[in-house]
Amino acid sequence: MAGDAPFVDQFSAAAPLPALRAGGLARYRAAGLPGPAIEAWKYTSLDALTKLGLLPAGGAPTTLEALPEAALLAVDGYRAVFVNGRFVPAFSALDGLPKGAVVESLAAHIARDPAAAEAALAGADDGTPLVALNTAFLTDGLVLTVDRGVVLDKPLHLVSIGRPPDGQGVAFHPRHLIRLAPDAVATVVESHAGVGGAGYFANTVADIRVEDGATLRHYVLQNQAAEAFHVAAVRLALAARASYEGFVLHIGARLARHELAATIAGDGVDCRMNGLYLVAGSQHVDNTTFIDHAQPGSRSRQLFKGVLDDSGRGVFQGRVLVRPHAQKTDAHQLSRALLLSRKAEMDGKPELEIYADDVRCSHGATIGSLDQEPMFYLMSRGIDPATAYRMLVEAFAVEALDEISVAAIRDAFATHAQAWLATRRAGGGA
Amino acid sequence: MALLEIKNLHVAVDDREILKGIDLTLDAGEVHAIMGPNGSGKSTLSYVLAGREGYAITAGTIRFQGKDLLAMAPDERARKGVFLAFQYPVEIPGVAGMTFLKTALNALRKERGAGELDAMQFLKFVRAQAKRLEIGDEMLKRALNVGFSGGEKKRNEVLQMAVLEPILAVLDETDSGLDIDALKIVADGVNALRSPERAMLLITHYQRLLDYIVPDRVHVLAHGRIAKSGGKELALELERKGYGEFLGEAA
Numbered sequence: 001m002a003g004d005a006p007f008v009d010q011f012s013a014a015a016p017l018p019a020l021r022a023g024g025l026a027r028y029r030a031a032g033l034p035g036p037a038i039e040a041w042k043y044t045s046l047d048a049l050t051k052l053g054l055l056p057a058g059g060a061p062t063t064l065e066a067l068p069e070a071a072l073l074a075v076d077g078y079r080a081v082f083v084n085g086r087f088v089p090a091f092s093a094l095d096g097l098p099k100g101a102v103v104e105s106l107a108a109h110i111a112r113d114p115a116a117a118e119a120a121l122a123g124a125d126d127g128t129p130l131v132a133l134n135t136a137f138l139t140d141g142l143v144l145t146v147d148r149g150v151v152l153d154k155p156l157h158l159v160s161i162g163r164p165p166d167g168q169g170v171a172f173h174p175r176h177l178i179r180l181a182p183d184a185v186a187t188v189v190e191s192h193a194g195v196g197g198a199g200y201f202a203n204t205v206a207d208i209r210v211e212d213g214a215t216l217r218h219y220v221l222q223n224q225a226a227e228a229f230h231v232a233a234v235r236l237a238l239a240a241r242a243s244y245e246g247f248v249l250h251i252g253a254r255l256a257r258h259e260l261a262a263t264i265a266g267d268g269v270d271c272r273m274n275g276l277y278l279v280a281g282s283q284h285v286d287n288t289t290f291i292d293h294a295q296p297g298s299r300s301r302q303l304f305k306g307v308l309d310d311s312g313r314g315v316f317q318g319r320v321l322v323r324p325h326a327q328k329t330d331a332h333q334l335s336r337a338l339l340l341s342r343k344a345e346m347d348g349k350p351e352l353e354i355y356a357d358d359v360r361c362s363h364g365a366t367i368g369s370l371d372q373e374p375m376f377y378l379m380s381r382g383i384d385p386a387t388a389y390r391m392l393v394e395a396f397a398v399e400a401l402d403e404i405s406v407a408a409i410r411d412a413f414a415t416h417a418q419a420w421l422a423t424r425r426a427g428g429g430a
Numbered sequence: 431m432a433l434l435e436i437k438n439l440h441v442a443v444d445d446r447e448i449l450k451g452i453d454l455t456l457d458a459g460e461v462h463a464i465m466g467p468n469g470s471g472k473s474t475l476s477y478v479l480a481g482r483e484g485y486a487i488t489a490g491t492i493r494f495q496g497k498d499l500l501a502m503a504p505d506e507r508a509r510k511g512v513f514l515a516f517q518y519p520v521e522i523p524g525v526a527g528m529t530f531l532k533t534a535l536n537a538l539r540k541e542r543g544a545g546e547l548d549a550m551q552f553l554k555f556v557r558a559q560a561k562r563l564e565i566g567d568e569m570l571k572r573a574l575n576v577g578f579s580g581g582e583k584k585r586n587e588v589l590q591m592a593v594l595e596p597i598l599a600v601l602d603e604t605d606s607g608l609d610i611d612a613l614k615i616v617a618d619g620v621n622a623l624r625s626p627e628r629a630m631l632l633i634t635h636y637q638r639l640l641d642y643i644v645p646d647r648v649h650v651l652a653h654g655r656i657a658k659s660g661g662k663e664l665a666l667e668l669e670r671k672g673y674g675e676f677l678g679e680a681a
Contacts, residue, residue: 372483377520380480381534381590382508382541391533395524395573 005032006049007171010056011136016110020118024125024135031129040128043315043347044257044286049229052199055165056137057084057172064091064195067159070223070252071193073412077155078103083163085172085202086140091159100147101186103156106175107140120177124207124235126261131233134173134205141175146184146214155187155217155409162194162202162228171201178206180214182239187217189409192232193252194225204232210242212266217245219409223416224253226281233259240266240295247404249413250277250285251420257286257315264326267297274303276400278420279312279344286315293326296356302333305400307393308344309424319351320361327356333363338370338396340424386425394421431496433458433629434598439490441471441478447488448474450654456598459626463640463665464633466651467673472633473517475651476602479631480514481507494598508534509541511597515587515604522574527586530574531556531593538594559592563619580607588619599623600631605639617642637669652676 011025033050034041062083080103081091087105094103110117125135142158164170180186194200202224210216224230230253238244248258260273277285291300306314316335337346350363370392378388397417404410434456441449448471456462466472478485479492481504492499499507522530536546547555560570563585575583584604591599601620605613620643624630632643640648640662648664650657650673657676658664 373520374522374525376480376482376504377516377522378525378530378534379503379505380482380508380514380516381530381594382505382537383530383534384505384537385503387533387537388505391525391530392522395522397524399524 005029007054007133007137012058015139016114017118017121020121021136021138024132027125027127027132028129028136031132034129040288040317042349043317044255044284046229046255048255049201052169052201054169054171054199054201057086057170058139062086062088064088064161064163067091068161068193068195071159071161071191071221073157073189073191073221073409074415075155075157075189075408075412077157077189079157079159080142081159081161082140082142082174083161084170084200085160085174087142098150098153100150101152102145104143105140106138106143106177109143121175121207124205126235128233130203130231131205131235134175134203134233137173138175139173141177143177144186144188145179146181146186148181149183150181151184152186155189155406158188158190160190160192160202160204162200162225164196164198164200166196167198169199169201171203173203174205176204176206178208178216180210180216182212182214184211184214186215187219187406187409189219189221191221191223192230193223194228196225197227199227199229199254200225201229202231206232206234208234208236210236210238210244212239213241214239215243217406219246219404219406219413220248220258221413221416222248222250222252222256222258224256226252226254228253230256231259232257234261236260236262238262238264238266238269238271241268242266243270244272245405246273247413248275248287249401249417250275250279251416253283253285255284257288259288261290261292262300263292264294264298264300266295269295269298271298271300272302272403274301274400274403275305276397276417277304277306277314278397278417279306279314280309282311284313284315286317288315288317290319291321291331293320293322293329293331296325296327296329298326299330300332303400303403304335305397306337306346307340307397308337308346309340311341311343313344314346316347316365317349317351318363319353320363322354322356322359322361324355327358329356329359329361331359331361335365337367338393339367340370340393390421390424393424394418397421432456433495435493437491439478439492440488441474442486442488443474443484448654449478451490452656454649454656456629456631458629460647461624461630461632461643461645462647462649463645464631464649464651465635465637465665465668467677468635470651471654472651473602476514476600476633479512479600480504505537509538513591513594513596513599515584515591515599515601517603517606519575519583519587521576521578523576525574527572527574528556528570531590534590535593556589556593560589562622563589563592564615565589581609581612584608584616585612585619588616592619592623597627598629598631600633602633603635604632605634605636613639614642637665640665650676
């Protein structure tokens, strides 16, 4: 190796949990930044990231004048705000949480009980390079614990703001822990945005466990600043009869990747992971999922839709594994991309790996441009081409948002999506 | 001045000539039927009037209210009052039928110098028209044509026509795929729209529709030309004798 992997020289043994983090560093160092040599990163290159000269977030300011509009959601809920990966109590609103639902910052959790924190943190790191990198530099994040049978009455809004210091890039590695005890119910909605013109790297890991019969709805708005690199890895464990409804809406970032790895470890599980990505300019958006049906009798559903304009590039890699004894698995996956420009590009790689014989599994992938027939139909009724075009693009996108079961969040996401759609015009990038 | 004047219209698709010199004149208030065997160019004529891409006009002119229709984009034609009821209306998932219709109506009203209707005025107006076509609220709420049966799609086309109040309505095989009850509903809807200011062109394979919508003139289209024209009795003659005498003619 010509030089050491980026970030390695920034490691600080003086920060809390040095042994845990040194383990992460060693795994990251052995692998280096992931690139096309690894199958899971075949279509997404982080080369541009290494040229940013990113500083560790430790010394960066954690103050804000106001939350940027890109992160706002018109949803009544609890709020936990992070700036450069550090919890900011002043912008947060966590009063009135129901008994049995606890929100704490990871930094506070580590300070309070380092041994328990270390044990809780160990599980998610599967050795993939960026999760290992996250372990090496973890300092803060959100810890949500919901006790048995407790219903979190309002959504918890996790706001993550990247705020690079003047003219300099910053890297931060938040680690969130979400634990739902049996029969607990919670809705967590994340929004990611940035302020200031410089680049930053948000390398987030969400470690989620949903125990027997519990329900988690987990929605993510990725609306990062134009120069941001956003990589979010969700490591999800689902016990029997657990339900997970995930959704990611990508609008911002120079490069974004949402990566879900779900282990279905019981029967009767309902695992849904849906998404919409709106890509323009020279943006690159990657959605990578891995659903591991390790137990029989569970269901997984995935719908990812993308609208790609200009030289935008989209990636969907969806792997579904049905293990030999996971009989009666019902897994469905659909990827649909709409290309609005000749220069836009989409790479799709669905993979079904099925080792059980009594299963219902299917996948589909389409990549296409806007059909002329609906355009003509709308125009034949007097609707001008620009309006007809917007109506059809919006129609394509809205179908994905319909998968969000919480109406207020669906509407809030639609507002952000529509703002993007309003900037599109017929023939814009063709 | 005629409302619609088609002169020596030649149209080719992929270098194959489909229409080979059509002459046709419609005055305001008139209903003309165009009949003919399959492949005679009936649908081509309707698409050319609406401005669909893929049809090369190799000769001839179409004037609508004295203006060059062929120089107008499809949406402009619609705003000037040309309406095509499609033979196969396209399903558009994600576009609510009512949103679509309101957008279209307000585009037309703007062109005509009328103010936009607000949501309540629009709903009231559409419901009244829909009732006549036995279209319920449930059907109005759906995405455009999505999940509609063939008959529902045709009724929805006539609803759009009723709401948009065109000056020239072209109905392309609006009777096809309808059972007799649905045909009556659609015909009643069309008849209600007959007016001294409006002209209609009914394109049909069968005489059956003309029992319910009685035309002023009937034209037989065969091999890309109007082979015969006459009064409403021509349709009955065709019903009796079939298209046999027009089929043998060399192209």
